[in-house]
Amino acid sequence: xxxxxxxxxxxxxxxxxxxxxxxxxxxxxxxxxxxxxxxxxxxxxxxxxxxxxxxxxxxxxxxxxxxxxxxxxxxxxxxxxxxxxxxxxxxxxxxxxxxxxxxxxxxxxxxxxxxxxxxxxxxxxxxxxxxxxxxxxxxxxxxxxxxxxxxxxxxxxxxxxxxxxxxxxxxxxxxxxxxxxxxxxxxxxxxxxxxxxxxxxxxxxxxxxxxxxxxxxxxxxxxxxxxxxxxxxxxxxxxxxxxxxxxxxxxxxxxxxxxxx
Amino acid sequence: xxxxxxxxxxxxxxxxxxxxxxxxxxxxxxxxxxxxxxxxxxxxxxxxxxxxxxxxxxxxxxxxxx
Numbered sequence: 001x002x003x004x005x006x007x008x009x010x011x012x013x014x015x016x017x018x019x020x021x022x023x024x025x026x027x028x029x030x031x032x033x034x035x036x037x038x039x040x041x042x043x044x045x046x047x048x049x050x051x052x053x054x055x056x057x058x059x060x061x062x063x064x065x066x067x068x069x070x071x072x073x074x075x076x077x078x079x080x081x082x083x084x085x086x087x088x089x090x091x092x093x094x095x096x097x098x099x100x101x102x103x104x105x106x107x108x109x110x111x112x113x114x115x116x117x118x119x120x121x122x123x124x125x126x127x128x129x130x131x132x133x134x135x136x137x138x139x140x141x142x143x144x145x146x147x148x149x150x151x152x153x154x155x156x157x158x159x160x161x162x163x164x165x166x167x168x169x170x171x172x173x174x175x176x177x178x179x180x181x182x183x184x185x186x187x188x189x190x191x192x193x194x195x196x197x198x199x200x201x202x203x204x205x206x207x208x209x210x211x212x213x214x215x216x217x218x219x220x221x222x223x224x225x226x227x228x229x230x231x232x233x234x235x236x237x238x239x240x241x242x243x244x245x246x247x248x249x250x251x252x253x254x255x256x257x258x259x260x261x
Numbered sequence: 262x263x264x265x266x267x268x269x270x271x272x273x274x275x276x277x278x279x280x281x282x283x284x285x286x287x288x289x290x291x292x293x294x295x296x297x298x299x300x301x302x303x304x305x306x307x308x309x310x311x312x313x314x315x316x317x318x319x320x321x322x323x324x325x326x327x
Contacts (some may be wrong), residue, residue: 024327051286053288054269061262063325064292079326093321097294162278164327182282213327254302 009235010209011156012186013102013134015073017044020203021233022075022188024213025049028222031066037216038067040226045073045209047104049080050094055203069098075136077104082117084124091128102129104158104190106138114164118145122152127154138190141175143182150183156181158190158211161202165214167194170201180206196232203236204244265317273312280307283320293322 010017024047028034038046054060056105069129076094078087084107090146091103107124109117118137125135129152136156137149146157159179162168170176180187186208193199202210210233219225262273276282279302283290287325295302302310312318 016310025325026327028325031325047327050294051324051326053286053293053322055267055286058287063323067325069323074323076323076324089296091292091297091299093319094323096323097292098304249308 008241010186012136014215017073017104017209019044019230019233020209020237021199021229022047022209022211023216023226023229024211025063025067026213027081029219031061031063033222034063034217035066036223037226038072040223041216042230043072045049045075047075047077047213050076050090050097052135073102074100075104078106078124080108081106082108082120084120084127084233087120087124088127091133092131095133101132102134102136102155104115104136104138105154116140116160118142121145122148124156125149126152130187136188140198141172141179143175143178143195146179150185154185156186156188156208158188161189161192161198164191167190167215167218168192169198170205173201173205176202176205177208193229196228199232200236204240206240209233219227262312262314264312264315267319271318277311278308278309279312279318282312282318283307286320288320288322293320295320 010020019042021041021043022045023041023043025034039135078090081087081090087105087107088158094100105124107120109115120141125137129136135154136158137154138158139146139149141159150157161170188209188211189202189207190211193215199210216222216226264271264273265291274285276285298317
């Protein structure tokens with residue numbers, strides 16, 4: 001087998017992506033820095049938010065002048081939505097603004113944790129899928145709800161590693177692994193990655209991809225961290241495909257015992 | 262004409278349609294989505310969708326987000 005991952009593409013709802021890393025476009029100092037991070041991270045897809053246009057200061061820079069939907073698949077999110085209705089309204093507008101139907105659904109429960117409200121999320125997912133949306137869904141790491149979302153027709157299951165923006169890493173690898181094992185559509189860890197090793201852990205668990213924003217945007221050097229994340233995702237993926245050695249309780253010498261002087 | 266635009270009272274100068282309003286605001290009609298009284302106005306209908314005093318208009322676009 002080749003050491004390259006060229007043939008190892010990520011397919012979501014019939015779309016093919018060569019990168020298994022998806023990054024957000026929030027919290028960067030500037031959109032220029034954001035654009036540089038996208039290049040350093042080698043991503044094909046970025047998440048974007050839908051907001052009211054700025055009518056008071058038209059000189060403000062626009063995301064699309066720096067990170068263009070011509071270069072990247074835009075994945076509109078529903079960040080800040082706390083009910084299914086808000087999320088659906090937001091994504092209908094996103095579809096109208098961009099003309100595409102691949103979306104990231106997140107319905108949150110409270111400002112302090114931004115933890116997904118799973119009953120509202122499932123309700124929103126069902127309604128959106130009926131309307132023809134391709135729904136990549138941010139969810140808790142509960143395998144039962146993950147299954148329900150998959151059964152409802154979501155095209156990617158995206159459990160949190162830990163709370164949005166927390167950088168705490170993969171808090172429940174056992175659950176992530178259970179979700180990976182049971183799910184037939186791509187599983188993408190979304191939220192919680194703090195550093196490159198967290199991304200590698202997610203990929204080593206067998207996840208199909210990782211989605212992150214703050215870990216890159218709030219690194220001291222976001223561009224260097226974007227590059228680190230790119231390599232971590234590739235390393236974790238290859239490590240998963242390679243199959244790790246079994247863990248042992250005691251030492252096992254790597255040099256031959258025979259011929260010892 | 263007085264309308265509500267993105268949650269605030271707004272005095273329309275001369276626009277009579279959604280498209281004219283978008284242009285009056287110096288926005289790119291291709292990159293925004295418009296809701297009139299909670300109903301999306303498809304881009305193909307911006308030119309023919311008339312504004313009425315008291316309308317509640319939302320105009321959104323993509324911005325950075327995670």
